Amino acid sequence: MGVPEIEDAALLFVFGYNGADSHPIVARRIVRAKQKGAKIICADPRIIETARIADMHLQLKGGTNLLLVNAIANTILEEGLTDEDFIEKHSNGYAEFKEIVKKYTPEGVSVQVGIPASDIRKAARMYATSGRSMILYGMGVCQFGQAVDVVKALANLTIMTGNLGRPSTGIGPVRGQNNVQGACDMGALPNVFPGYQAVTNPELRAKFEKAWGVKLPDQNGITLTVVPHQVLHEKDPTKQIHGYYIMGEDPVQSDPDSAEVRESLEKCDFVVMQDIFMNKTGQYADVILPATSWCEHEGVFSCCDRGFQRVRKILEPVGDLKTDWQIICEMSTAMGYPMKYNKTEEIWNEVIELCPGFYGATYQKIEKQGSVQWPCRDRSDADTGTVYLHKGGKFSNPDGKANFFATDWRPPQEVENKEYPLTLCTVREVGHYSVRTMSGNCRMLRNLEDEPGWLQISPRDAEKLGIKHQELVRVSSLRGSVITRANVTERVKKGAVYMTYQWWVGACNELTNANLDPISKTPEYKYCACKVEKLSDQKAAWEDVNKTLADLRKKMRVDVKREGVKA
Numbered sequence: 001m002g003v004p005e006i007e008d009a010a011l012l013f014v015f016g017y018n019g020a021d022s023h024p025i026v027a028r029r030i031v032r033a034k035q036k037g038a039k040i041i042c043a044d045p046r047i048i049e050t051a052r053i054a055d056m057h058l059q060l061k062g063g064t065n066l067l068l069v070n071a072i073a074n075t076i077l078e079e080g081l082t083d084e085d086f087i088e089k090h091s092n093g094y095a096e097f098k099e100i101v102k103k104y105t106p107e108g109v110s111v112q113v114g115i116p117a118s119d120i121r122k123a124a125r126m127y128a129t130s131g132r133s134m135i136l137y138g139m140g141v142c143q144f145g146q147a148v149d150v151v152k153a154l155a156n157l158t159i160m161t162g163n164l165g166r167p168s169t170g171i172g173p174v175r176g177q178n179n180v181q182g183a184c185d186m187g188a189l190p191n192v193f194p195g196y197q198a199v200t201n202p203e204l205r206a207k208f209e210k211a212w213g214v215k216l217p218d219q220n221g222i223t224l225t226v227v228p229h230q231v232l233h234e235k236d237p238t239k240q241i242h243g244y245y246i247m248g249e250d251p252v253q254s255d256p257d258s259a260e261v262r263e264s265l266e267k268c269d270f271v272v273m274q275d276i277f278m279n280k281t282g283q284y285a286d287v288i289l290p291a292t293s294w295c296e297h298e299g300v301f302s303c304c305d306r307g308f309q310r311v312r313k314i315l316e317p318v319g320d321l322k323t324d325w326q327i328i329c330e331m332s333t334a335m336g337y338p339m340k341y342n343k344t345e346e347i348w349n350e351v352i353e354l355c356p357g358f359y360g361a362t363y364q365k366i367e368k369q370g371s372v373q374w375p376c377r378d379r380s381d382a383d384t385g386t387v388y389l390h391k392g393g394k395f396s397n398p399d400g401k402a403n404f405f406a407t408d409w410r411p412p413q414e415v416e417n418k419e420y421p422l423t424l425c426t427v428r429e430v431g432h433y434s435v436r437t438m439s440g441n442c443r444m445l446r447n448l449e450d451e452p453g454w455l456q457i458s459p460r461d462a463e464k465l466g467i468k469h470q471e472l473v474r475v476s477s478l479r480g481s482v483i484t485r486a487n488v489t490e491r492v493k494k495g496a497v498y499m500t501y502q503w504w505v506g507a508c509n510e511l512t513n514a515n516l517d518p519i520s521k522t523p524e525y526k527y528c529a530c531k532v533e534k535l536s537d538q539k540a541a542w543e544d545v546n547k548t549l550a551d552l553r554k555k556m557r558v559d560v561k562r563e564g565v566k567a
């Protein structure tokens, strides 16, 4: 499917996704869908903007996603709202699925999820009967120790109701960065070469070995989030990590449990950073390779709808800079494997030559169409790409059918307790971007919102702790402690507090828990136990904040003048 189709859904089920803050362009489509008469169900523990325009807001307790989704499936089954014809023709595993889901009645899960059973039933009916229901999900699904299971459980809903492979249906992961889809497409994953070709498949490996004239390892690599473990705790010397080449990532700011990340960077023998700005991780680098930014080079991005789009250079880089691809080529050449390309099109041609699913997406075709959605297997103009991956109910399994998948709910790893009675969830805000090297170096954005960030807390919790709106507070977990400002708001429920991970001083990853999903290895950023304390001497606390910030700015070489933080 494509992003514009959101507008024409009869029902949007927005699950753990805050488009208004994260993707304003997608959010516009959600608003237009509403204007065109779509029903909206929003499943989010906070009253986000989507909840405000929704027909139903399922304000679930954080960490209970699978209970809710299984209870919706249970209702659809029990009330006979399934598309039996679609299930029969296009799926496997229905009987096993029914067996597991049977246990999750809305009445049975209602207290844990914090939503009346009648609301769960109503949402299930609305989803199953609209005719064109589309699911959009985001980090409220992915950033849990049980994440992949929930994605599959949401996919179950699409299969059992036949909401797949047709316009304005399906399940849409509204991906993060502009090119995170592209990074995956190009094989920046530990288990696949470009085009999702498995590293462990001998035939595919042989193809790449022949093309590149090298011997390639037959084992999967590891993900970014397990690097600290491999540096600090791995006993097998062949698996220990001693050198770390970090490109376009700031793990000290963005990975969970910052203290552990810092310890692992300190222990590494050699750290290289390739970035467009200095960041927190750069302080641990032995070598820093400065690269050009998106408007200073050209290439191809993949949109979240699998569409390849060309990006063009609009500015000449200032100073002695190279593009990321030139740096990679020179590094490779210096290490004994000469890599030489004259322009990005030569690299792209090599990619599509080796990836059958991308083979037809030439620079010329992308130029002509504006976007080419893979798979596009043929170079002729007739193959314009694939809008619906599962058109006509055809799936990529060998038998062409979709697999139902069912499993039991697992609670988050670290739950609220006597010492840390609140739950901490970390999210995004509209004015700043991820580790804030880019938006934090922009004075206009910084003047909109600045350090040390905010803690969203319910009026009842704030009152109990004697905390007033805008006051500085201390937030602590088993792993660390930071200062931030209280944003006392009705948008969050009692017992749960929220921070955004943009801030260098109010850095929530000092607190988060590195519990990983077993498959995706994505950390449980959305749930850990914390406590919040009032700071009686606000003046001293502001001095502390400003001193920490001045020190960080010096280390990060941020020398743009800064005005207006009160002392």
Ligand SMILES: Nc1nc2c(c(=O)[nH]1)N[C@H]1C(S)=C(S)[C@@H](COP(=O)(O)OP(=O)(O)OC[C@H]3O[C@@H](n4cnc5c(=O)[nH]c(N)nc54)[C@H](O)[C@@H]3O)O[C@H]1N2
Binding pocket: 015, 016, 017, 018, 019, 021, 022, 023, 043, 044, 045, 046, 048, 060, 061, 062, 063, 064, 065, 137, 138, 139, 140, 141, 175, 176, 177, 425, 426, 427, 428, 429, 430, 431, 432, 433, 434, 435, 526
């Ligand atoms: N302005 C801005 N935009 C960005 C970014 C940025 O940093 N700033 N980052 C980009 C990136 S990398 C990404 S990945 C995307 C992510 O964009 P989103 O997917 O919107 O990410 P979040 O805001 O982290 O989380 C989404 C929602 O999940 C909810 N949530 C928390 N716990 C639960 C739960 O247990 N169940 C459910 N159902 N929901 C829950 C939160 O309340 C939140 O509203 O945004 C991108 N866009």
Ligand SMILES: Nc1nc2c(c(=O)[nH]1)N[C@H]1C(S)=C(S)[C@@H](COP(=O)(O)OP(=O)(O)OC[C@H]3O[C@@H](n4cnc5c(=O)[nH]c(N)nc54)[C@H](O)[C@@H]3O)O[C@H]1N2
Binding pocket: 139, 143, 176, 177, 247, 248, 249, 250, 251, 253, 254, 255, 256, 274, 275, 276, 277, 278, 279, 291, 292, 293, 294, 324, 426, 427, 428, 433, 434, 435, 436, 437, 438, 501, 508, 509, 512, 525
């Ligand atoms: N607590 C908490 N932590 C989170 C999250 C959360 O919700 N909560 N979300 C997680 C998610 S979904 C994501 S995607 C990550 C994002 O975390 P990161 O990937 O670490 O953050 P970014 O700001 O996207 O960019 C990383 C670095 O890339 C640099 N950069 C930008 N453009 C270029 C370029 O063209 N070339 C090079 N070489 N460098 C460039 C930037 O200056 C920056 O230093 O954070 C994760 N961390």
Ligand SMILES: [Mo]
Binding pocket: 175, 176, 177, 180
């Ligand atoms: Mo992301």
